Amino acid sequence: MKNPLDSLWGTVISGLVLTIVLYFVAQKLVVQVIA
Amino acid sequence: MDYVPAIARWLHLMAGVMWIGLLYYFNFVQVVALKAAAADNTGAGITKHVAPLALFYFRWAALVTWLAGAALLGGNFVAAFTLHANFAIIGIGAWLGTIMLLNVWGLIWPNQKKILGLKPATDEEKNKARRIAFLASRTNTMLSIPMLFFMAAGAHSAIYGF
Numbered sequence: 001m002k003n004p005l006d007s008l009w010g011t012v013i014s015g016l017v018l019t020i021v022l023y024f025v026a027q028k029l030v031v032q033v034i035a
Numbered sequence: 036m037d038y039v040p041a042i043a044r045w046l047h048l049m050a051g052v053m054w055i056g057l058l059y060y061f062n063f064v065q066v067v068a069l070k071a072a073a074a075d076n077t078g079a080g081i082t083k084h085v086a087p088l089a090l091f092y093f094r095w096a097a098l099v100t101w102l103a104g105a106a107l108l109g110g111n112f113v114a115a116f117t118l119h120a121n122f123a124i125i126g127i128g129a130w131l132g133t134i135m136l137l138n139v140w141g142l143i144w145p146n147q148k149k150i151l152g153l154k155p156a157t158d159e160e161k162n163k164a165r166r167i168a169f170l171a172s173r174t175n176t177m178l179s180i181p182m183l184f185f186m187a188a189g190a191h192s193a194i195y196g197f
Contacts (some may be wrong), residue, residue: 005173008063015180022127022181026188029123030197 040107047103050187053096054060055179062176065089066169082151090147097139101132124197125189131182135175159193 004010049144072078100162110195115126117132146164149156156164188195 003170005170005177010179011062011173011177015177017082018177019181022185026124026127026185026197029118 040109043103043106047100047107050096050099050103053092054100054115055183057096057173058172059095059181060089061172063069063180064105066082085148086093087151094139094144097136097154101136103130104129124185124195125191127183131185135178135182137169138175143175144167161196 002010004014058152065086069078069081105112108125111122114120115122115129129151145154146168148154149161149164152170184195188197
């Protein structure tokens with residue numbers, strides 16, 4: 001499998017996917033605080 | 036006006052623009068340009084005159100950004116880094132920024148010194164350094180995307196649905 005970081009598009013898409021994953025992690029952390 | 040957080044925020048933004056601006060310059064412009072320059076042997080000007088200067092501002096802007104960010108967090112520094120209470124959003128941004136700073140000073144700069152001939156290295160060591168510096172720089176480009184999202188969301192959480 002090719003390393004996505006070898007291409008610019010692969011890097012940008014990886015960053016966007018990581019943003020989405022961390023968004024849901026952050027939402028869980030915030031909800032835990034409120035609950 | 037509360038001078039320390041106001042100046043820290045201003046500095047954080049200015050140094051951050053320089054840091055991430057140069058990071059994007061390296062990844063979106065210089066890497067592509069050097070590949071093209073290798074074909075007709077015109078890359079010397081970039082590696083000799085542009086890259087060392089860009090790296091100088093890049094690594095110091097990274098440090099100033101982090102220090103100004105730490106000053107901005109002030110007494111909430113530990114709460115942010117332990118993703119505690121209301122600081123989880125900015126805490127994730129702070130962690131991403133910290134990993135990026137460590138990448139700059141621990142991987143990119145030491146390997147770039149070998150690549151640019153500022154530190155003696157064999158051809159084999161230079162090739163290895165080139166790959167490590169490239170991947171560390173690409174990792175930082177990838178991390179900058181969620182990092183900027185969480186920096187913005189930390190200051191404007193309601194807009195981002197937190």
